[in-house]
Amino acid sequence: MSFQIGAYRPPSEGGNASLLLRVTENCSWNRCSFCEMYKEQRFAFRPAAEVKHDIDQIAAIRDEILAVAEKLGVTGPVTGETAEALLAEGRDLMGNASFVTVFNWLSSGGQTAFLQDADSMIMRAPEMIDVLGHLRRTLPSLTRVTCYARSKTVARKTAEELRQIREAGLDRLHIGLESGDDELLAVICKGVTRAEQIEGGQKAVAAGFQVSEYWMPDLGGRERWRQHAENTASALSAINPHYIRSRPLAPRRGTPLFEEIAEGRLHLSSPRQRLEELAVMIGGLEVTSRICFDHAMNAWADRRGDLLFRQDYEGYRFPDEKPLLLERIGEGLALDDAAHNQVRNMMGLRSL
Ligand code: SF4
Structure with missing residues (x-):
């Protein structure tokens, strides 16, 4: 079980161990003279169906971790005790970045998510709405979802969108x-x-x-x-x-x-x-x-x-x-x- 994770997120999302969900790849502009972040990477949209599949993968990992936590009687955020139990069961907690991301997210309360990469608002509005709906229904513990956006991209969207x-x-x-x-x-x-x-x-x-x-x-x-x-x-x-x-x-x-x-x-x-x-x-x-x-x-x-x-x-x-x-x-x-x-x-x- 795995899902795509991009390289960057704002520090405030790191502090909350936000769940990282990649909805587009890299930067659609990629020309700012001070920025090296995505220089050798090509921008790509991700189809909504693919992103929704990633959300389902996240939910499956979440369920596996929470099942182990439940057996231990852990309620609320998962703890080191849960991590030890997962390792004892032979789960790839250290080597699987998807698993680690979901574990860290749950250990911080599972409340925040960050949509990657550099300008997620560039997604077409209907697809963005579709992905957000699936995300909120599938991961109902989320109380805050955020993303990076270019001003120009936001300016081009209608007020209604x-x-x-x-x-x-x-x-x-x-x-x-x-x-x-x-x-x-x-x-x-x-x-x-x-x-x-x-x-x-x-x-x-x-x-x-x-x-x-x-x-x-x-x-x-x-x-x-x-x-x-x-x-x-x-x-x-x-x-x-x-x-x-x-x-x-x-x-x-x-x-x-x-x-x-x-x-x-x-x-x-x-x-x-x-x-x-x-x-x-x-x-x-x-x-x-x-x-x-x-x-x-x-x-x-x-x-x-x-x-x-x-x-x-x-x-x-x-x-x-x-x-x-x-x-x-x-x-x-x-x-x-x-x-x-x-x-x-x-x-x-x-x-x-
Ligand atoms: S828009 Fe952002 S990510 Fe893209 S090149 Fe400029 S600073 Fe870098």
Whole structure:
């Protein structure tokens, strides 16, 4: 028994050990200059029937695990005791990724699922609704289903299609905005304009989705940092998503952006300069979102040498915690790059 599992999911879905269900393969765009995730992989739709078969496989594995747990008298999330019993029965708990995924999902309560890969909303609406219906009927313990989506893909769907997909059981969209600046979006080959980013985000919010928007500090380097910060703040303010998540630039070897840096056409900011950019971006936000630094890349020092920002998945609640967050940025700005690089090194990141 097995089912397809893709390579990537957001950290917040990892924290919940979300069930991973692959509804499309790889990225339909695959041209962003900073991204290496699916570079050698071809995009493909998966037929709804194939995805539904995977859901049935998941249910069969779930039933096997729960039968063993029941024999042990375990109620609620499965435990290490269940894992030991499965291993004693000779089940391939370690070597079978499908089995491991379902076990981890059940051990976290079996409540959340993430639809892979990079832009699941590209599925045609009727097929997406069909898959979601089967998923919700077959795995009724799910309370939250999420996926990645490109703004442009969401913007192209009608309000009615979005409403129907939402009603069929898709709760949250993770959208890679990266920047709200048109010039920078063109430079990084994001394939979407600021207006489309705003339209996609606003339509998703209006359809009732919880929306997580990701932005990338330092994506514009020293060359475009201010326009990147200001226009990202105004685009996100126009969308007012539920979550705004920071993913600072980490150049990946083999990407066009890495080459730009190597050839001296793009200059990265120092940690302190990145904080100056954050001060402009965060200061410009007029939202009721939660601002999150839920990734190890968000490593700056406070005056005690600890992490400057909380890295939990729920983040800072705006507007109430905006003064606190700006105060934290101010505390970081009072330190030099050496102090911030020390914390970066502690987190396993290289100095900037
Ligand atoms: S849309 Fe996302 S996954 Fe696709 S190339 Fe761009 S950043 Fe990478």
